[in-house]
Amino acid sequence: MASPSPQREKLRILLIPFFATSHIGPFADLAFHLAAARPGVVEATVAVTPANVPVLRSALARRGPGHHAAVQIKTYPFPSVDGLPPGVENHSTVGPADGWRIDAAGGDERLMRPGHEGLIRDCSPNAVVSDILFYWNADIAASVGVPCVTFHVMGAFPMLALYTMMGADTTKAAGGVVTLPEFLGPNIRIPVTELPADARSQQPDVVRAKGAQLGSAHSSCFGLVVNTFFDLEDRYCDMYVHHMKRAYFVGPVSLPPPSQLAAGDDGSRCIDWLDRKPARSVVYLCFGSLSHVSNPQLRELALGLEASGKPFLWVVRSEALVLPEGWKERVGDRGMVVTRWAPQTAILAHPAVGAFVTHCGWNSVLETVVAGVPVLTWPMVFEQFITERFVTEVLKIGERLWPEGAGVRSTRYEEHELIPSEAVARAVARFMEPEGAGDAARSRVKELSAKAHAAMAEGGYSHGDLRRLIDDLIQERTAGAGTRSDTLV
Numbered sequence: 284m285a286s287p288s289p290q291r292e293k294l295r296i297l298l299i300p301f302f303a304t305s306h307i308g309p310f311a312d313l314a315f316h317l318a319a320a321r322p323g324v325v326e327a328t329v330a331v332t333p334a335n336v337p338v339l340r341s342a343l344a345r346r347g348p349g350h351h352a353a354v355q356i357k358t359y360p361f362p363s364v365d366g367l368p369p370g371v372e373n374h375s376t377v378g379p380a381d382g383w384r385i386d387a388a389g390g391d392e393r394l395m396r397p398g399h400e401g402l403i404r405d406c407s408p409n410a411v412v413s414d415i416l417f418y419w420n421a422d423i424a425a426s427v428g429v430p431c432v433t434f435h436v437m438g439a440f441p442m443l444a445l446y447t448m449m450g451a452d453t454t455k456a457a458g459g460v461v462t463l464p465e466f467l468g469p470n471i472r473i474p475v476t477e478l479p480a481d482a483r484s485q486q487p488d489v490v491r492a493k494g495a496q497l498g499s500a501h502s503s504c505f506g507l508v509v510n511t512f513f514d515l516e517d518r519y520c521d522m523y524v525h526h527m528k529r530a531y532f533v534g535p536v537s538l539p540p541p542s543q544l545a546a547g548d549d550g551s552r553c554i555d556w557l558d559r560k561p562a563r564s565v566v567y568l569c570f571g572s573l574s575h576v577s578n579p580q581l582r583e584l585a586l587g588l589e590a591s592g593k594p595f596l597w598v599v600r601s602e603a604l605v606l607p608e609g610w611k612e613r614v615g616d617r618g619m620v621v622t623r624w625a626p627q628t629a630i631l632a633h634p635a636v637g638a639f640v641t642h643c644g645w646n647s648v649l650e651t652v653v654a655g656v657p658v659l660t661w662p663m664v665f666e667q668f669i670t671e672r673f674v675t676e677v678l679k680i681g682e683r684l685w686p687e688g689a690g691v692r693s694t695r696y697e698e699h700e701l702i703p704s705e706a707v708a709r710a711v712a713r714f715m716e717p718e719g720a721g722d723a724a725r726s727r728v729k730e731l732s733a734k735a736h737a738a739m740a741e742g743g744y745s746h747g748d749l750r751r752l753i754d755d756l757i758q759e760r761t762a763g764a765g766t767r768s769d770t771l772v
Contacts, residue, residue: 295328298327299417327353362395400423421433422503424504438648461473466518476691506531516532532745559616566588566591581604594617641658645670653736667694668694682724
């Protein structure tokens with residue numbers, strides 16, 4: 284019996300995210316979009332380590348009953364890492380002092396490559412979509428004769444900013460401040476304390492070597508996929524288009540595909556509470572899955588929210604939150620505190636929400652843009668301070684909560700300076716004033732919201748790029764159909 288033609292076989296795509304909830308979520312969303320774009324044609328599989336399976340299942344389940352079944356799950360072993368007990372395989376499950384161990388494991392080719400190589404050979408995909416941090420997967424995919432696509436879960440602006448600083452000796456920055464290249468925007472300045480660990484490294488040669496590895500992977504991979512949309516980062520997207528063989532801008536992937544609505548747990552307790560509040564009156568606060576906020580800072584934040592006089596919905600990662608004595612009674616129904624998962628997209632979309640206090644994680648930035656909600660920024664780790672500049676100085680859809688020069692901010696948790704309750708109260712109250720800074724930012728973000736929805740709609744730029752990615756991978760499979768079977772032996 285003759286074998287099916289490549290055009291009639293399913294396009295099997297294997298996606299491999301890094302060990303962080305903020306990476307696993309977008310990979311799950313991308314896998315869902317790939318499968319939904321060509322039902323019966325694309326078979327999408329996301330591979331994670333065993334302890335990350337619940338994280339992946341949760342991300343897929345938010346698509347609603349039946350939809351998540353379109354994406355398959357595969358596991359591979361997490362390497363043994365000194366200082367990490369068995370089953371600890373995600374940034375959100377470690378304390379701030381041990382986060383580097385997850386990074387060290389994920390960035391170590393000697394530890395990770397054998398597991399990824401076995402995974403790719405076992406799954407025998409037609410294409411691999413790899414996290415940028417797993418740069419060696421481009422080589423593995425090439426060795427088995429399939430294309431490897433790199434997926435950036437963050438935007439073009441922060442990625443370009445990080446790339447320009449790879450290996451720079453920031454310890455010699457004038458006044459302890461780095462100025463980003465002019466092509467990213469006029470006079471964008473960032474204190475060295477607010478740069479990611481690699482950019483603050485006192486071993487620039489080591490960082491440059493890592494940058495060279497990432498650059499080589501970019502050059503050798505089939506193409507680059509970015510979770511952004513062209514109208515949000517047009518000039519930065521153009522830079523990728525001019526320097527990459529293929530670039531696809533497919534975001535925001537958190538949005539549902541055309542004519543499909545995301546369902547699942549709507550967090551009815553939060554939504555019911557919001558239903559009782561006036562339009563644009565509520566401040567929503569959430570610092571994502573990676574940020575660690577000290578107990579003294581949580582206390583100052585609680586007192587600041589109380590003193591602001593504004594209704595608030597506060598999602599706190601710590602279930603051991605200890606609030607000031609009598610705080611709950613004084614705040615009453617004006618505030619709601621959630622110490623478990625909350626439906627962020629549904630909350631931001633609610634008409635009662637008037638502002639979002641965010642850590643500037645890229646997923647949260649896209650979600651607030653989609654919802655058309657302005658932000659007060661409170662970055663804490665990694666590239667979040669860089670993304671803050673994009674939000675406040677380029678897009679101008681929000682303001683810093685802690686004013687410039689008011690105190691030291693840092694990507695190292697041990698250097699975090701306490702933001703006092705008075706500053707929180709003042710920033711929140713001022714931003715929520717009618718016809719103030721919040722309203723001006725809201726006008727701008729509403730325009731971007733319409734463009735985000737248009738990008739993902741049928742015929743939109745992101746929707747078209749997603750279909751183009753699939754078509755290009757099908758064409759590549761067809762072109763290589765005569766050679767791949769020999770390569771896999």
